[in-house]
Every structure is written in C-alpha cells, then in structure tokens.
Amino acid sequence: MDKIETILKNIEPIIMNCRKKTNIPSWQLDDYLQEGMIIALEMYHQLLLDPPDDDFNFYVYFKVRYSCFLIDQYRRNMAVKRKFDQIDYCELSEAFYLFDQNQDVSENVMYNLLCQEIHLLLSPEERELFEALKNGQKIDRNQKFRIKKKIIEYIKRFW
Structure with a gap:
C-alpha cells in the first residue's frame, strides 16, 4: 500500500472522534471524511516540500488542524447572520x-x-x-x- 493510502486509512478514526466533539448540523459523514482527506493531502504535500524535524508526528498535527477547521466551520454555520437559514424546530x-x-x-x-x-x-x-x-x-x-x-x-x- 502506498504511504498516502496508509495515512488516509489511519486518519479515519481521528475524523470520527473529531466529528463526535464538533457536530456541524448540516454535515453528513461524507462531508467530514472528505474535508479530513483534503486537509491530510494538503499537509502531506506541504511536508514533501518542506520536511520537518525528526520528532514530528503527522497524526497529532492533523488532529489539531482538523479540529480547528471543524470549529471554524461550526462557528461559520452558526453565525447570527445565518440564523435565518436554520430550522427553528422540527415538528x-x-x-x-x-x-x-x-x-x-x-x-x-x-x-x-x-x-x-x-x-x-x-x-x-x-x-x-x-x-x-x-x-x-x-x-x-x-x-x-x-x-x-x-x-x-x-x-x-x-x-
């Protein structure tokens, strides 16, 4: 298996854990996985261009970056100016x-x-x-x- 395929397979539990902590109402499971893979691929390409120090842990860095991304998305979706897009209640x-x-x-x-x-x-x-x-x-x-x-x-x- 290719290194990038291994990385994408190993980040799935991290994505699921972050999904539980930051639940964005309009997102499905596929949205979380897709955004997580995009972030992982961007990080991987950055690391190829500029290799880090020896004690760099890709997965820890990914978790921090992905969880911050989810928090930003949640705040953007729940902003006051977008409240009219949200359902007030469900019958x-x-x-x-x-x-x-x-x-x-x-x-x-x-x-x-x-x-x-x-x-x-x-x-x-x-x-x-x-x-x-x-x-x-x-x-x-x-x-x-x-x-x-x-x-x-x-x-x-x-x-």
Missing part, C-alpha cells in the same frame, strides 16, 4: 419520518426503545394521540402540550 410528525435516514443502527434501536417506553408511560387515550402525532394528524394543542410535558419529565429523570 414531531416530521421527526418520526427522519429517524431512519440519517441515523445509524444503534440510534434507531435507542429511538425504538424510547418509543416503547413512552407507550408504557402513556394512558390508552394518550397513546392514541401520540400515534396520531406520529402520523402527522392534527390534535388539540392542549392535549399535545400535556403529552409533551409528560414525555419531557420522563426523559429528564435520566439526564
């Missing part, structure tokens, strides 16, 4: 359709377990209203508020 009925598209298997399992626990928590009438919300049906806002309050109180016990 409950919309959130139930999004869960399997952008989440991995473990997140889907946790989501399904939480839904099962919520079903045990709610009364039969509230369960029907909860299912109606999941299906995008309109319900009375007072009933919606009571269900939401009950679910939030349940979740707060674990945080």
Whole structure:
C-alpha cells in the first residue's frame, strides 16, 4: 500500500472522534471524511516540500488542524447572520419520518426503545394521540402540550 493510502486509512478514526466533539448540523459523514482527506493531502504535500524535524508526528498535527477547521466551520454555520437559514424546530410528525435516514443502527434501536417506553408511560387515550402525532394528524394543542410535558419529565429523570 502506498504511504498516502496508509495515512488516509489511519486518519479515519481521528475524523470520527473529531466529528463526535464538533457536530456541524448540516454535515453528513461524507462531508467530514472528505474535508479530513483534503486537509491530510494538503499537509502531506506541504511536508514533501518542506520536511520537518525528526520528532514530528503527522497524526497529532492533523488532529489539531482538523479540529480547528471543524470549529471554524461550526462557528461559520452558526453565525447570527445565518440564523435565518436554520430550522427553528422540527415538528414531531416530521421527526418520526427522519429517524431512519440519517441515523445509524444503534440510534434507531435507542429511538425504538424510547418509543416503547413512552407507550408504557402513556394512558390508552394518550397513546392514541401520540400515534396520531406520529402520523402527522392534527390534535388539540392542549392535549399535545400535556403529552409533551409528560414525555419531557420522563426523559429528564435520566439526564
């Protein structure tokens, strides 16, 4: 395997770790990997032109540079002048359709377990209203508020 291929393979865990620490809302996994590889290739070409001292660790330098890049991107995306581009909230009925598209298997399992626990928590009438919300049906806002309050109180016990 070529040296650059080895470097690109070895930086993937660093990219995943930095992704957990700095989550940019509009980015997918491919965006993180692509930007990480671009930065690694730029660093590699710089090192070919100007070799560093003997005790230089490429991966440490990459992690610092990549994490700073992600912080800059996060700040740029979350700037006040770009707030109008962001979603203020996600309607409950919309959130139930999004869960399997952008989440991995473990997140889907946790989501399904939480839904099962919520079903045990709610009364039969509230369960029907909860299912109606999941299906995008309109319900009375007072009933919606009571269900939401009950679910939030349940979740707060674990945080």
